[in-house]
Amino acid sequence: MPEPSEAEGGLSARARAVLALERRGWSSPGAKERAIREELGLAPVRYYQLLNALLDDERALAHDPVTVNRLRRVRAARRAER
Numbered sequence: 001m002p003e004p005s006e007a008e009g010g011l012s013a014r015a016r017a018v019l020a021l022e023r024r025g026w027s028s029p030g031a032k033e034r035a036i037r038e039e040l041g042l043a044p045v046r047y048y049q050l051l052n053a054l055l056d057d058e059r060a061l062a063h064d065p066v067t068v069n070r071l072r073r074v075r076a077a078r079r080a081e082r
Contacts, residue, residue, distance in 0.1 A: 011059050014040070018050050019064045022071065 011019075017040055026032040036047045054060040054068070055075060061068045 011054075011057075011063050015050070015054055015057075015060065016063065018047065018054060019060060019067055022051060023064070023067050 021032075021035060021039065024035075026035075033044045036042055036044050040047065042050070051071070052075070055072050
């Protein structure tokens with residue numbers, strides 16, 4: 001059963017938590033991976049799969065446009081390098 005916010009067209013609590021974690025600044029990749037495991041209970045690979053899907057979700061853009069647009073630019077730049 002979807003969460004109330006999902007039924008109303010919003011993001012799930014997990015999706016909001018992924019975006020919130022991504023907004024934070026990280027001193028090292030290790031600290032971020034530790035937070036992913038401890039705070040979200042996800043493997044880093046799964047976290048990045050969810051995050052990448054969120055970048056294509058208009059609900060995520062509406063929820064946190066600054067973070068989503070920044071991450072879209074980073075993703076586009078990395079794709080351009082390939």
